[in-house]
Amino acid sequence: MEHPSEIPRRFPLAALPTPLHRLPRLSKHLGGPEIWIKRDDLTGLAFGGNKTRKLEFLLSDAIAQGADTILTAGAAQSNHCRQTAAAAARAGLRCELVLGGAPPAAAPQGNLLLDRLLGATVQWTSMEHRISRMEERAAELRAEGGRPYVIPYGGSNGIGAAAYVAAMAETVGQLSGRAAAVTSMVVASSSGGTQAGLCLGAKLARYGGTIIGISIDKGERAPDPYEAEMARIANAAGEWLRLEERCSPDDFRVEYRFLGGGYGVVGDVERESIQLLARLEGILLDPVYTGRAMGGLLQMIRSGEIGRDESVLFWHTGGAPALFAYAEELTTS
Numbered sequence: 278m279e280h281p282s283e284i285p286r287r288f289p290l291a292a293l294p295t296p297l298h299r300l301p302r303l304s305k306h307l308g309g310p311e312i313w314i315k316r317d318d319l320t321g322l323a324f325g326g327n328k329t330r331k332l333e334f335l336l337s338d339a340i341a342q343g344a345d346t347i348l349t350a351g352a353a354q355s356n357h358c359r360q361t362a363a364a365a366a367r368a369g370l371r372c373e374l375v376l377g378g379a380p381p382a383a384a385p386q387g388n389l390l391l392d393r394l395l396g397a398t399v400q401w402t403s404m405e406h407r408i409s410r411m412e413e414r415a416a417e418l419r420a421e422g423g424r425p426y427v428i429p430y431g432g433s434n435g436i437g438a439a440a441y442v443a444a445m446a447e448t449v450g451q452l453s454g455r456a457a458a459v460t461s462m463v464v465a466s467s468s469g470g471t472q473a474g475l476c477l478g479a480k481l482a483r484y485g486g487t488i489i490g491i492s493i494d495k496g497e498r499a500p501d502p503y504e505a506e507m508a509r510i511a512n513a514a515g516e517w518l519r520l521e522e523r524c525s526p527d528d529f530r531v532e533y534r535f536l537g538g539g540y541g542v543v544g545d546v547e548r549e550s551i552q553l554l555a556r557l558e559g560i561l562l563d564p565v566y567t568g569r570a571m572g573g574l575l576q577m578i579r580s581g582e583i584g585r586d587e588s589v590l591f592w593h594t595g596g597a598p599a600l601f602a603y604a605e606e607l608t609t610s
């Protein structure tokens with residue numbers, strides 16, 4: 278996609294680079310390995326998270342196209358929607374969100390409360406019809422003379438994923454010169470843009486370890502596996518960035534074992550990891566994504582799949598505002 282030269286490719290939203298540090302008390306508690314955490318929960322925009330990086334590229338494209346309204350979709354407690362609402366506010370654009378489910382009977386909590394405060398318009402529809410409703414709404418706005426810019430679920434297209442190509446370069450730079458090489462990175466994976474960008478970024482930045490995506494909501498699929506979908510997103514990012522590197526489905530490792538009770542259902546795995554990180558390191562994970570991904574990492578360490586002499590990096594992709602919508606589930610034990 279051509280960019281008019283006067284439009285910067287990144288609309289600045291994030292406080293970068295995000296911190297990278299060790300989790301010494303968690304490592305000690307587990308008896309090894311060395312554990313690093315990349316704090317993309319601290320990207321800084323309206324409580325931060327991984328979408329802020331993607332939105333820098335997406336908003337830049339929206340502005341280049343002369344958009345007046347940003348449209349996107351997600352779940353009621355979508356971190357992506359909350360960060361999109363904040364990004365649109367920063368760019369002086371209107372924001373309309375199509376959320377799956379029904380409006381809450383009581384006052385909104387967590388991300389939904391923040392969507393309102395950030396000035397987004399919220400429409401509700403069934404989970405299956407979110408995309409079609411968003412497209413319908415875009416057509417309505419166009420018919421009224423508006424200029425909507427549609428951002429897919431999770432900001433996961435080539436433009437959004439390009440931000441995680443850059444995030445990998447940032448992280449490899451931060452790690453260079455440290456004593457032990459990181460052998461595995463673990464990241465929550467849902468709409469795929471984050472892992473896709475990291476995978477392409479790894480080729481570019483010459484990160485030689487593995488990247489393990491913990492699937493948050495998808496089981497193994499045929500005939501169109503999640504790995505193939507991520508390769509398409511990564512390659513769209515490669516094209517957009519005019520890179521030569523490409524990814525294939527085989528480049529992606531995804532663990533589908535930690536789906537628990539399904540999307541957004543907090544179980545013992547999430548509860549334990551959230552409490553452990555909070556009590557040992559003073560770090561707040563989220564109930565839907567990073568709580569589950571950290572739960573997966575803990576299990577892989579305890580089972581020996583990740584060795585005690587390794588060095589592992591956990592991507593904290595944000596989401597803590599959703600904690601406030603899960604008060605009952607998080608205080609049951």
Ligand SMILES: Cc1ncc(COP(=O)(O)O)c(C=O)c1O
Nearest residue numbers: 431467468469470471566594596
């Ligand atoms: C906190 C958090 N972590 C991870 C993810 C997953 O990122 P992706 O959708 O790029 O796979 C999301 C997506 O919504 C998220 O909100």
